[in-house]
Amino acid sequence: MSTVTLPVINPAFMQRYNFYEHLERHQLQLHPASIETLQVNITKMCNQACRHCHVDASPKRTEAMDKPTIERCLEILSAHEMIKTLDITGGAPELNPHFEFFVTETATLKKKIMVRHNLTITIDGHPVTKDSKNHLPEFFARNRVEVVSSLPYYEEYFTDKQRGRGVFEKSIEALRRLNALGYGADDSGLVLNLVYNPVGTYLPASQAGLEADYKKHLKEKFGIVFNHLFTITNMPIHRFKDDLERNGKYDEYMTRLINAFNPVAAQGVMCRSLLSVGYDGKIYDCDFNQMLDLQVENHQPLTVWNFNMDFLMKRNIIFGAHCFGCTAGGGSSCGGATA
């Protein structure tokens, strides 16, 4: 019970933010186990500007992956059988003008395609050009895309608090459209997974328990079905970290994460089986390292243009204080809990 085991904050406390020391104390060595997933962040533009977004995405961002870099990612996917999954993220990845090219070309490679789809983009359309994105559910279904969508809570109040007013209502409408095509139904083969993250400075509840709650409430209240819920811990970086610091809660949150350090969750961290690619082709251990500009280096910074699988499998993963977010409690990854 964390409330009675919180340590006193003192000068020695700062050392507790050292993730490497923590690994050593638990005799853990976290090396790459595989590269099963290539997660590619193709734009920082988004129709939303969520309170906890670690990408600091918003309609004002303009960074986007160009077509040659996308084509290079396709070459890497094609050349390496070990990479089973393409995980496309952003921002709202659908706002990259080459998004649909990327999906359709990957579909021909027989790789699993996951898209981090924020739901509201279908309703809102492009925030700058105002182009409609109404066709997205059909496009996803046609290409057998696994849709992964953030819905911070099964009630409006927490969802809108985190993602902006009106987001819950639009998300429900977008989920209905996906369900109408078979997404989320057990026998359809069209996978729809939802993502939960806490609205405040606390850890997620158990994934299985929350999934059951989400399924019950969304079905009973809105007739919505989905496959699985991923619980994700808020990472203490960028917009969320700024929010914590503004409210004088950064140390308290870090303490909560560190007290909940789980060696089993640590062994399952996603950086052991995933690579993250930035919009400019730079390679990172994960999306969070990407946002902190902690690029993988092999004598020189690594990009998709000097991609070297042998080196990547032997690399030392770069860890930082934010990694305590992935190892707390049930663990956290882009695929949910890890323990």
Next chain:
Amino acid sequence: MNYYESNDLKRFAEVGKFRKELMDMFFTYYNKVTGEDGALTKREKSLIGLAVAHAKQCPYCIDAYTTQCLETGASPDQMTEAIHVTAALEAGMTLVHGVQMLNNLEKEGA
């Protein structure tokens, strides 16, 4: 300076500055009772804790158990129902003492 400082919760373990072994025994007991699933789930225990925190009006416990409830997946509706149980029992406890009042009134011929 207030009597209740929210940051003081972090100093709870300091109560073990003297006779540490007694606080250690308390923490072991406390964590065993509240921190694990048993015949009751951690979520159910958290809701009970929240209800008791309100009955005893302990600000530390209300803060801690609001968080604990959220971390075990309790919803705001469930948490609110829990404190209504507290309130209903407290109202009932007040009203059931009315029988004592009635006994006295009846002795007076009411």
